[in-house]
Amino acid sequence: MRRWALLPLMLVAAPASAQTGQALGQTLAQRSPAKTYASICAYCHGHNVGPIILGRKLPVEYIQAMVRAGRNGMPAMRPTEISPAELDALATWISKAPKDIKEHGQ
Numbered sequence: 641m642r643r644w645a646l647l648p649l650m651l652v653a654a655p656a657s658a659q660t661g662q663a664l665g666q667t668l669a670q671r672s673p674a675k676t677y678a679s680i681c682a683y684c685h686g687h688n689v690g691p692i693i694l695g696r697k698l699p700v701e702y703i704q705a706m707v708r709a710g711r712n713g714m715p716a717m718r719p720t721e722i723s724p725a726e727l728d729a730l731a732t733w734i735s736k737a738p739k740d741i742k743e744h745g746q
């Protein structure tokens with residue numbers, strides 16, 4: 641009798657905890673370099689605002705410095721926008737990435 645009484649509670653509690661876990665995972669998860677590039681950098685780079693940066697083998701340290709310091713039309717980005725781990729991965733990825741023929745601009 642007791643077990644049956646608990647069943648509805650378990651059914652309600654299970655999806656709720658799954659959702660909490662998912663939301664937490666999203667905040668803690670590090671975005672992939674390709675995703676960070678596509679959602680932040682490609683707004684300008686490869687789209688006629690910033691210079692093409694893929695396929696140029698730019699040094700990792702140079703890319704990291706640009707992102708944190710900015711220059712002219714290039715906005716500086718804080719660790720709250722791109723975490724240090726994300727920037728490490730992103731700069732390495734950009735440095736090694738081949739040219740993307742879908743991109744255009746200088």
Ligand code: HEC
Nearest residue numbers: 680681683684689690691693703706707711712713714715
């Ligand atoms: C709002 C537009 C904009 C966004 C978003 C942006 N950039 Fe830029 N970026 C620029 C512009 C404009 C320049 C050229 C600045 C200059 O030459 O003085 C630039 C320059 C650079 C350079 C130097 C390129 C060179 O030829 O020397 C690097 C590296 C760079 N950006 C990386 C990034 C990365 C990585 C991101 C994403 C995290 C990013 N930028 C996001 C506009 C942007």
